[in-house]
Amino acid sequence: MVHITHPLTVPLSRRRFVQGLAAGGVLASTPGWLLASESRQAGAAPQLLTGPNIALEISELPVNFTGVSRMATAINGSIPGPTLLLKEGEEVTIQVTNRLPVATSIHWHGILLPYQMDGVPGISFAGIAPGDTFTYRFTPRQHGTYWYHSHSGFQEMTGMYGALIIQSASGEKHQSQQDYVVQLSDWTDENPMQVFSKLKVQSDLYNFNQPTVVDFSRDVSDKGLQDALDKRRMWQRMRMNPTDLADLSAATLTFLMNGTTPAGNWTGRYNPGDRIRLRFINAASNSFFDVRIPGLTMTLIQADGQDVVPVDINEFRFGPGETYDVLVEPTEEAYTLFAQSMDRTGFARGTLAVAQGMTAPVPAVDPVEWLTMADMMGSMSHAGMSGEGMSGEGMSSAGMDHGGMDQAGMNHSAMMSGGMDHSQMQHGGMAMDHSQHGMMSDNPLSKPSSTVRHASSEYGASVDMRVDMPRTSLDDPGIGLRNLSEQGRRPLGHKVLTLADLRSAQGVLDDQRIPTRELELHLTGNMERYSWSFDGLEFGQSTPVALRHNERIRIILQNDTMMTHPMHLHGMWSDLETDQGELIVRRHTLPLQPAQRISFLVTPEDVGRWAWHCHLLFHMDAGMFREVVVS
DSSP: OOOOOOOOOOOHHHHHTTTOOTTOEEOOOSSGGGTTHHHHTTTOOOOEEESSEEEEEEEEEEEESSSSEEEEEEETTBSSOOEEEEETTOOEEEEEEEOSSSOBOOEEETOOOOGGGSOOBTTTBOOBOTTOEEEEEEOOOOOEEEEEEOOSTTGGGGTOEEEEEEEOTTOOSSOOSEEEEEEEEEEESSOHHHHHHHHHHOTTTTOTTSOOHHHHHHHHHHHOHHHHHHHHHHHHHHTOOTTOSOSOOTTTEEEEETTBOTTTOEEEEOOTTOOEEEEEEEOOSSOOEEEEOTTOOEEEEEETTEEEEEEEESEEEEOTTOEEEEEEOOOSSEEEEEEEETTSSOEEEEEEESSTTOOOOOOOOOOOOOOOHHHHHBOGGGGTOOOTTOOOTTOOOTTOOOTTOOOOOOOOGGGSSSSOOGGGOOOOSOOOBOGGGTTOOSSTTOSOGGGTOOOHHHHOTTOOOOOSBOBOOSOOOOTTOTTTTTTTSSOTTOOBOOGGGOOBSSSTTSOOOOOSEEEEEEEEEETTTTEEEETTBOGGGOOOEEEOTTOOEEEEEEEOSSSOEEEEETTSOEEEEOTTSOEEEEESEEEEOTTBEEEEEEOOOSOEEEEEEESSHHHHHTTOEEEEEEO
16 A cells, blocks of 8 residues: 655645735834834835944844734844945954844854854854844955855844845946845744754655645556556655655745745836846745746846856746846836745745836746656666656665664754754764875766765664765756746746856966865765754764865765755855866855765865855754864
8 A cells, every 4th residue: 555645734824824914024113223114014125234333233023924923033123134235355343232032143154254253153153142242353355245144043044134245346347227135035933943843753744745646646647557656655665755845835934035025025126228236145044946037037147246257047046045146127117026935835026116016927836846866866877767857667766775764763952952052062973085086087076986985874874865876967957947948837948047057257266276185075864854964974973074274175065865955165165166177166155956966176265163064054953064174
């Protein structure tokens, strides 16, 4: 008997409020410095702060996005927090005062600075105690679009984030008449710690796209009873779900654009003939977004704050921590900014228009697509099969070993008391250092995976699969974005951005030294246990990764899980290279698709202790976090 998992039953009230309230946001409060919150409800831009001295205050405030009042963590009384406008080469002093009953912190995402200013409690400093003020002081050595957020507990998930724009010392190369930050995020009315605890008990609790009886009947009609049964048996045998695209969904999340619900319809105004710069920031805690503006071509000019060779696109996917800057030149009166979640359960939405109150048609959310064999196993060409469009009928779990998947429990008490406290973690275990491989091949990813792969017995019970034949190309947009024109879901010629399309305009080739060694790590996890890790070791079991100051090192990451992970390395750039060894683009956050293997070069310019983690907040908190020590 094949077991069919029924989707999560979503209360009617959640479905009714999935687009939120038109006037949702920070509620009015009595202190004078909070009076601007009333305008925030109408979708006004956050406060803009600039100059050599900036003051930020962190506090709890009531918000209402869905019809229910909840407490949020706000910066200077707003969500998002103030937009900070800094200048390249000019020192800034930022005083952060904590009015919360618990400790807090601010991390300047993607910014090169002394490690003591990086803002990661237990790694770079002790955190900001209640009632205390911490002074951040640094001189920006870069320009572009960045952001900042809390690195304490789940405060980022409750509203503590904001945009950070650094003006170029040599002047802006791309001129525009309008310049807007478009900051995407996700909000839950639930206590984030309770959400995390629920996932530890049942990891697919919020997935209401699970295979249903209707899907099974459709497979029987399309493929026949036996193939439909084989397909279900395969997924059951592997104890995996083909729709595990995200841990959270619109069952608990409301997606926001600049702190505004879809019903609130954030609007950016322009005059006819204007060129508009849109600075997209994914400030979500746990959500990837697929972004498009129907009827408009976007010219991508920056990725993660770094200038890139301009490329025309119609859609892009980005995960938490990533930023993309685009230019658009509207010819109509109104356009919809549409950002649907990767799991296709909801969307954030805004409007570009010549006047406030105008709207354009809002697209329907795309149907959810199942993960394929290529998403699970990587390159099937080694076995004489093409995995790109395979649905898995008749396939075994070759390339995956589930021997470590027993039902023994794990002790996560150290991470269940309000979010990960890095200062309380003990380190054990070892990072994989494959420096002996050196520069054995022009193709950094060409070594047979059998020379570096681990059996699941080495990984232990924290790992439920491994990939023996990873994909190494960078030209796949990912599940749900492949062949959209051919499917009739987008106009002909619709261009979806891939990593292969990105070329840094400068910087990435500044250091042409040959790497002196290689470091390889695997991204691992166990969905049933909701455990995430590097090389099967959660943060509390791992030792720091040791790098030498100013060395040139190649890092190889392989994703042995079914989920896409946005990997953020603090304190240094990640210079991405192709599977043929061509350096193409400089990033601070790199998304790894399931069964993908990527390579990048790093030059640690600043000594100190740094963080390296998945920027899906719950994945980081569940163990996919590593300390990096540069000495």
